[in-house]
Amino acid sequence: MERIATLEREIAVLRQKLNEKEKELYDLRQDWTPFYTNVPDGADTNQPVQLSKWAIERYSRQILLSSIGANGQAKLCGARVLVVGAGGLGCPAALYLAAAGVGEIGIVDYDTVDLTNLHRQVLHGEGDQGLSKVHSAANALRRINSRVKVTPYNTQLAPHNAMDIVNKYDVLLDCSDNPPARYMLNDAAQLSRIPLVSGSALKMEGQLTVYGYRANKNPNEKDPSYVGPCYRCLFPTPPPPEAVGSCSAHGVAGPVPGVIGVLQALEAIKLIVGHTHEQLLVGRMILFDGDDMTFRTVKLRSRSLDCAACSATRTITRLVDYEVFCKAQGREKDLELSILPPENRINPKELSMLLSSDQRHLLVDVRNESEFGMCSIGGAANHPIDGFAVKSSGLIAEMVRQGHAVTFICRRGNDSQIAAQLVLDQLDPGLREHVKDLVGGLHAWSKEIDHNFPIY
Ligand SMILES: [Zn+2]
Structure with missing residues (x-):
């Protein structure tokens, strides 16, 4: 692993040098050998132009096309x-x-x-x-x-x-x-x-x-x-x-x-x-x-x-x-939506502590199935935001009434608020404190709690 890191650093330095040299070459090339030899203003006319040797050689395979030709190439170069x-x-x-x-x-x-x-x-x-x-x-x-x-x-x-x-x-x-x-x-x-x-x-x-x-x-x-x-x-x-x-x-x-x-x-x-x-x-x-x-x-x-x-x-x-x-x-x-009031939002550290102490806490991941299949927090249930209102919101509201606390999660903390709001709308005021969404979503979770969780 150490050798890989050393090589990566060395290559980065070489690449930086290479870029500088190529930029220098590029700057020099800008000042010499025009692409034509006879028509100073010819790039935008239909008069015959005589392309330079390098231009003919470099672009010959497309100049051969009757729809491009030498005049077309001169137009491209200009x-x-x-x-x-x-x-x-x-x-x-x-x-x-x-x-x-x-x-x-x-x-x-x-x-x-x-x-x-x-x-x-x-x-x-x-x-x-x-x-x-x-x-x-x-x-x-x-x-x-x-x-x-x-x-x-x-x-x-x-x-x-x-x-x-x-x-x-x-x-x-x-x-x-x-x-x-x-x-x-x-x-x-x-x-x-x-x-x-x-x-x-x-x-x-x-x-x-x-x-x-x-x-x-x-x-x-x-x-x-x-x-x-x-x-x-x-x-x-x-x-x-x-x-x-x-x-x-x-x-x-x-x-x-x-x-x-x-x-x-x-x-x-x-x-x-x-x-x-x-x-x-x-x-x-x-x-x-x-x-x-x-x-x-x-x-x-x-x-x-x-x-x-x-x-x-x-x-x-x-x-x-x-x-x-x-x-x-x-x-x-x-894009950062702010739909829920602060009391219905939870940050990654608070959620992490809650999960380690409360086994009955439900995690509802509202990303789509292929995202959930790619990576997820252990124990989370997948209820995709598409169709959430019809399929899942009533079910989850009922679970809250039966004593569960729920935290909604998604990739960045936007869809999770939308889903949480749909459930909150079905609950009496006394139960609403049990529904939260993870601020910043799985991106924040990866940064603050689990560095091995992929950010995509
Ligand atoms: Zn128009």
Whole structure:
């Protein structure tokens, strides 16, 4: 064990040095050998360009495609793409954009690399834990292609900073995971008139489409007035917060965001080289189902004539407060409900003492069955929060009436309060003191009482 710890420390030092050297090489490479030899302004025209020797050799396999060619490669080398989210979607998307030679890649995320990210966020490795995701991602992207300019933004994209960042780019990739971010990115893309390649993935399912496409920037389009629908054209009002799932709560199979993220990169590449809206996922959405391995493409409603973001009568002329608009928090990790009064809450130390002295104390774990199967406190009974009101609340209220004390537990101390409240509502005031919930849930239990209990 000691040898393992020593090696891990030595490797961390070497990796830090390697990152510094690669950054130095990357900085030097930014200043020499342009990707073309004859057209200083040629990156965004359809005139023939003569690519540099290194560019031809490096990108030859995609230049061979008639739909890309030398001109398409020159456009890629001159393009600027912003990837919002350095997670399950953003990692594969940014990886393929860097490999394809997209000239400038911006990557935005406020989070740090965590062990639970690694099964799907493939730019990060074990040695990157604790590092900011954008710096970890930037290191990996520079290693793949030192010719591209990678700009990490270690911040939460918010109304006060989003436009300054978005305005520097030609294409926006939504690799985020929550409704406030989706609406903000849509509005930012509409305000700056750039297309938004939107992806999402949860459990075994993924979705992909392109919002806010404008034909007037593409000389290959027959009708330059064509504009594709935006996110708000289809979803003018946000979903109720309780209907929104998340990977940390519901899980996700790693390859699912992998598939969607890679396809986001492909759509961005097609947008840059000049595919028309019929060839792009404009007004269409791909629905991927990994369980039965099917891709379905569904036609979306066309642009809404009274859309708040993209119509002639639009009301959104600047970014607003999206957490208020969606009644949800963008930073899911910080979500801490406070439903129960203090007398119905118990901290891990108090619960630990209670359990060792009172054998009749009931522990009710309200996580779902697969979470309970993964790890649980000894002696706890599983009553999943889904269906709790119908199946379990009356039963547990009856047990309290018969003299049992009950503590509800869940992962973070939110669902446990919801379940406890459902039972409290059925009890006379004199019995309510016997129902509690564990503050901070199993995460707090692991930190304060049982360090061997897995945090996931
Ligand atoms: Zn719209």
